[in-house]
Amino acid sequence: MTNGSPQACDQAPELVVHTWFNTDQPLLLSGLRGRVIVLVAFQVLCPNSTAHGVSQAKRIFDTFSPDDVCVIGLHATFEHHDAISAAVIKAFMHEYRLKFPIALDQPNATGPIPLTMERYKMRGTPSLILIDKLGFVRKHAFGAVDDLRIGAEIGALTQEVAMPMPTLLHGIARSSAA
Amino acid sequence: MTNGSPQACDQAPELVVHTWFNTDQPLLLSGLRGRVIVLVAFQVLCPNSTAHGVSQAKRIFDTFSPDDVCVIGLHATFEHHDAISAAVIKAFMHEYRLKFPIALDQPNATGPIPLTMERYKMRGTPSLILIDKLGFVRKHAFGAVDDLRIGAEIGALTQEVAMPMPTLLHGIARSSAA
Amino acid sequence: MTNGSPQACDQAPELVVHTWFNTDQPLLLSGLRGRVIVLVAFQVLCPNSTAHGVSQAKRIFDTFSPDDVCVIGLHATFEHHDAISAAVIKAFMHEYRLKFPIALDQPNATGPIPLTMERYKMRGTPSLILIDKLGFVRKHAFGAVDDLRIGAEIGALTQEVAMPMPTLLHGIARSSAA
Amino acid sequence: MTNGSPQACDQAPELVVHTWFNTDQPLLLSGLRGRVIVLVAFQVLCPNSTAHGVSQAKRIFDTFSPDDVCVIGLHATFEHHDAISAAVIKAFMHEYRLKFPIALDQPNATGPIPLTMERYKMRGTPSLILIDKLGFVRKHAFGAVDDLRIGAEIGALTQEVAMPMPTLLHGIARSSAA
Numbered sequence: 001m002t003n004g005s006p007q008a009c010d011q012a013p014e015l016v017v018h019t020w021f022n023t024d025q026p027l028l029l030s031g032l033r034g035r036v037i038v039l040v041a042f043q044v045l046c047p048n049s050t051a052h053g054v055s056q057a058k059r060i061f062d063t064f065s066p067d068d069v070c071v072i073g074l075h076a077t078f079e080h081h082d083a084i085s086a087a088v089i090k091a092f093m094h095e096y097r098l099k100f101p102i103a104l105d106q107p108n109a110t111g112p113i114p115l116t117m118e119r120y121k122m123r124g125t126p127s128l129i130l131i132d133k134l135g136f137v138r139k140h141a142f143g144a145v146d147d148l149r150i151g152a153e154i155g156a157l158t159q160e161v162a163m164p165m166p167t168l169l170h171g172i173a174r175s176s177a178a
Numbered sequence: 179m180t181n182g183s184p185q186a187c188d189q190a191p192e193l194v195v196h197t198w199f200n201t202d203q204p205l206l207l208s209g210l211r212g213r214v215i216v217l218v219a220f221q222v223l224c225p226n227s228t229a230h231g232v233s234q235a236k237r238i239f240d241t242f243s244p245d246d247v248c249v250i251g252l253h254a255t256f257e258h259h260d261a262i263s264a265a266v267i268k269a270f271m272h273e274y275r276l277k278f279p280i281a282l283d284q285p286n287a288t289g290p291i292p293l294t295m296e297r298y299k300m301r302g303t304p305s306l307i308l309i310d311k312l313g314f315v316r317k318h319a320f321g322a323v324d325d326l327r328i329g330a331e332i333g334a335l336t337q338e339v340a341m342p343m344p345t346l347l348h349g350i351a352r353s354s355a356a
Numbered sequence: 357m358t359n360g361s362p363q364a365c366d367q368a369p370e371l372v373v374h375t376w377f378n379t380d381q382p383l384l385l386s387g388l389r390g391r392v393i394v395l396v397a398f399q400v401l402c403p404n405s406t407a408h409g410v411s412q413a414k415r416i417f418d419t420f421s422p423d424d425v426c427v428i429g430l431h432a433t434f435e436h437h438d439a440i441s442a443a444v445i446k447a448f449m450h451e452y453r454l455k456f457p458i459a460l461d462q463p464n465a466t467g468p469i470p471l472t473m474e475r476y477k478m479r480g481t482p483s484l485i486l487i488d489k490l491g492f493v494r495k496h497a498f499g500a501v502d503d504l505r506i507g508a509e510i511g512a513l514t515q516e517v518a519m520p521m522p523t524l525l526h527g528i529a530r531s532s533a534a
Numbered sequence: 535m536t537n538g539s540p541q542a543c544d545q546a547p548e549l550v551v552h553t554w555f556n557t558d559q560p561l562l563l564s565g566l567r568g569r570v571i572v573l574v575a576f577q578v579l580c581p582n583s584t585a586h587g588v589s590q591a592k593r594i595f596d597t598f599s600p601d602d603v604c605v606i607g608l609h610a611t612f613e614h615h616d617a618i619s620a621a622v623i624k625a626f627m628h629e630y631r632l633k634f635p636i637a638l639d640q641p642n643a644t645g646p647i648p649l650t651m652e653r654y655k656m657r658g659t660p661s662l663i664l665i666d667k668l669g670f671v672r673k674h675a676f677g678a679v680d681d682l683r684i685g686a687e688i689g690a691l692t693q694e695v696a697m698p699m700p701t702l703l704h705g706i707a708r709s710s711a712a
Contacts, residue, residue, distance in 0.1 A: 045270050047228075050225075060504065084269075085261065087260045087261040088262075090261070091258035095224060095225055096225055146419070147502075147504040151509075152514075153511060154511065156512065159511075159516065234682075241682050241686060326597050329682040329683065330597060330598065333687060334689040336686075336690060338693070406584060436629075439621040
């Protein structure tokens with residue numbers, strides 16, 4: 001597993017979201033424990049986001065069961081703030097047939113970098129973050145990511161146990177003591 | 179030469195433009211006689227425009243001399259009118275590094291189809307129109323167009339004489355009479 | 357895990373090999389327990405083998421550690437027997453920079469289908485077979501295979517335990533009894 | 535028109551051929567005057583030949599009328615002489631569905647480079663040579679060639695007159711004198 005960022009292996013911070021699309025209620029990462037989370041940050045007018053990040057997110061969403069893998073888009077508007085409205089993002093989602101939940105990152109009162117992007121120290125768009133079943137960041141990549149490798153990494157994470165190791169070992173100890 | 183539309187071989191009507199980008203002054207097709215014109219209609223939030231029309235327009239612009247071939251983009255906004263502003267188009271042009279002149283098609287007071295798109299009877303975006311040195315429409319295609327074929331068609335048009343045949347023949351006749 | 361063939365979940369039969377390339381000694385699948393095996397059957401003059409099977413095998417070989425995943429090529433000559441010599445296969449391996457072990461399937465005295473291809477009931481080339489750490493066939497695919505999906509399947513198999521379940525449980529029982 | 539070789543603009547020498555495939559009788563370039571000739575040199579075990587040269591030759595053959603453009607393959611065996619037999623080339627042609635005439639370059643008694651390859655000073659495979667209607671080399675390229683550009687160059691050549699200029703002018707003078 002390649003760790004592309006200092007915060008790999010840290011607990012994944014919650015998203016700070018201005019608006020959610022494609023979901024009836026806001027998502028909390030803490031509410032998704034037991035599933036692998038693939039967080040894909042993008043911008044609608046960013047060529048690499050469109051060609052790589054968004055299309056790969058669609059393929060991941062189409063490949064894995066939602067019971068195993070939760071794909072979340074994050075529109076991290078850090079450029080062209082005057083051009084990007086919620087209407088632009090909704091039209092993009094419609095045209096690109098995006099069906100997974102998408103969060104519009106919360107603007108930052110003090111600068112161009114929105115709050116979730118800042119919190120995750122993303123270097124730009126597209127960025128891809130893998131979060132394991134226990135909520136830890138396991139990969140943090142910027143730019144195009146290879147399909148075979150990301151498939152392997154997600155596939156491996158889906159096989160991990162969903163409970164923290166100490167709890168698990170404790171349970172085994174209790175069982176064997178009984 | 180494939181003719182994809184009833185108006186192929188008609189005189190190309192002038193564009194009706196709300197705003198020009200990437201040019202100091204408005205372009206008139208009649209002012210471009212003697213050059214082959216490649217008119218590529220697109221929309222910034224249209225996946226096929228981005229993947230095919232716009233990227234092919236860039237390749238055409240990079241392949242031919244501007245003395246021979248004039249590439250013109252036309253943003254034909256017929257969907258998502260609330261989302262598409264001039265700021266969105268300018269940000270798109272910046273991100274996709276588009277250097278050729280781009281016209282924002284004039285909105286239509288009576289419906290969603292803008293005026294140039296209506297005048298050319300385009301079926302959607304992307305559309306590609308080839309106009310010969312004399313101003314006649316020689317190809318009208320909707321959707322993805324093959325690079326090899328469009329290269330061949332443009333290459334052939336660049337070799338045509340720039341004067342109407344009657345004039346040319348008249349000129350030859352005069353010479354030989356002298 | 358998609359099972360594309362009736363023999364998925366059967367124990368993988370050993371390869372019947374005329375000549376091995378890229379390995380000092382013949383490989384036995386039984387000698388590779390504990391590793392995931394990716395067996396890619398191809399033919400050097402088969403366009404889909406070259407475009408899909410062989411290039412994907414190279415990517416798999418480059419992506420995974422050989423301690424986890426063992427890529428084996430199988431040249432299953434079932435057509436053009438007069439054209440395909442060991443010299444052709446060696447030249448192909450050289451030109452395509454194939455570094456993983458490759459087996460030339462054993463010709464069949466009674467027909468065009470070589471012995472390993474027949475034993476595995478392959479439908480043609482390219483074919484891809486995934487064998488788990490215990491030696492069971494887990495996937496049997498014919499034709500082009502999606503990179504993201506095969507990555508996920510291999511990645512998941514690498515996480516499986518390398519010992520048969522009964523043995524494992526027995527071991528745990530012994531430990532907890534101590 | 536890009537000229538990639540010193541011999542561009544020279545008269546194209548005739549091919550020296552061991553065996554012709556896909557044609558009832560040997561072709562002479564001098565017999566093809568009036569048509570643009572696209573000569574594509576390749577080797578069946580050369581990855582770039584397969585991925586670029588051969589597939590582009592097929593697209594050119596499918597795009598242009600045979601009355602305008604004559605595609606000729608040249609198997610220039612300069613490597614792996616022990617592996618490449620006529621049977622290998624025929625099997626390759628069958629599998630890759632090549633329908634245009636293909637010449638097996640004449641081996642060279644004094645070295646590995648076959649005679650046509652030597653005569654044209656080709657640097658390797660794939661190589662692409664454009665010959666105009668009058669028999670002059672107009673392009674000589676080694677390696678992958680861009681579809682749009684080669685389409686444009688062939689398209690332009692198809693528009694050239696098929697008679698040498700002096701003859702043509704002479705003809706006009708005679709007509710006008712009449």
